[in-house]
Amino acid sequence: MFGSSRFTARRRALAAAGTAGALALTLAACGSSDDSSMSGMDHGPKPSASSPSAPSASATASPSMGDMPGMDHTAAGNGLADTRDGYRLTGHDTTLRAGKPATYRFTVTGPGGKPVTDFALDQAKRMHFYAIRSDLSGFQHIHPTMAKDGTWTAGLASLPPGSWRMFASFTPGSGAGKGRNLVLSRTVTVPGTSTKTPLPTAATTTGADGYDVTVQGKPMAGMGHPLTVRITKDGKPVTDLQPYLDTYAHLTAFHEGDQALAHLHPETKVNGDHGGPELSFHAELPAPGNWRLFLQFQTGGKLHTAALTLRVG
Known part of the structure; x- marks a missing residue:
């Protein structure tokens, strides 16, 4: 009888150990499959408001952005904020004239609040600047020049009236964001009568x-x-x-x-x-x-x- 009780207790212990081992393996498997698809996921700090003429990123960003599985946000982000990881895009102009070449001046400040002057090369350039009209009908890709004080100057071709978003894409060469690609933006207004151009239908x-x-x-x-x-x-x-x-x-x-x-x-x-x-x-x-x-x-x-x-x- 004593031997039978001892055998029963031993069998229960072995069963409990097997259950614990199976649970551990299940948890490990879940971690390796689900967590790996989320590795590197970094949604960054909440975007700050832009200038009075520019809506905040939270007001303009698509609610689906940033929550899609398998997307690595550790790089540039969607560019709809003027601030990211302590870096801030400050635009010197809130309006630009229509119908003539224009100049847009801006500065990138770092986490310490000082203008950044050290930028790494990214596809042969230290700064990629994009101007895109709100209806996506206008597009310019420019490589601006930087003054010693960190002020960048982008020479734009003629802009039709409307709302335009100015993107600055860059990689800090030193500091907290060294080696990390960032994209920041602000909006400007080009005064005049604005007509929305319908987006062309999808095509290949x-x-x-x-x-x-x-x-x-x-x-x-x-x-x-x-x-x-x-x-x-x-x-x-x-x-x-x-x-x-x-x-x-x-x-x-x-x-x-x-x-x-x-x-x-x-x-x-x-x-x-x-x-x-x-x-x-x-x-x-x-x-x-x-x-x-x-x-x-x-x-x-x-x-x-x-x-x-x-x-x-």
Whole structure:
């Protein structure tokens, strides 16, 4: 009887140990599958309000942005705030004249409140500046110049009346944000009678300066996805693309409605003036809806800009 009781107790102990081990394995498996898809997730501090002329990021950001699984926010972010990780974009101008070339001046201050003057190279430039109209009908990509005091000057081509968002994309060369790509923005007003231009319908092909551009791929919101761009002219593959910003093409996307920015990273290796006809990109578009893509590529020393609307599910 005593032996039977001792056998029963031992069997219960072994069963309990097996249950605990199985539970531990289950928890470990959950951690390895779910947590890994969320690793590096950093939504950053809440955005601050912009200047009186510029709405706060919280008022303009799409509610779906920042909450999509599989999206790594440790890099640039969507650019809809003027402040991120202690860095702040200060615009010297709240309005710009219409119909004539204009100058936009701005400063980036660091966590200590002082102007940042040390910037690392990112695709051959220390600062990438974008101007995008609220209806996504106007786009300019500029590489401004910086004065010794940290003031940047961007020379803009003629702007039609309306609301424009000015993006500054940069990587601090030192300090708390060293090596981390950041995108900050503010809005400016171009006075005059403004007419909204409807966004062109989603398509897979577009043209620019006699070149035909085809985009292949169906990205899903919040997930990394490959995109392939094919460039032809007169029905023939283009194979003489020249390097532009250390790559064969620069691709930027803006979200309809809130103008959120996404930079699509090129993956095609550069090999002299022999780029094309196909170029590969890694796309991470965090929100569903329409995105306006702007592809810039160079041939014969001339820069071409092609635009099309991409629908993301």
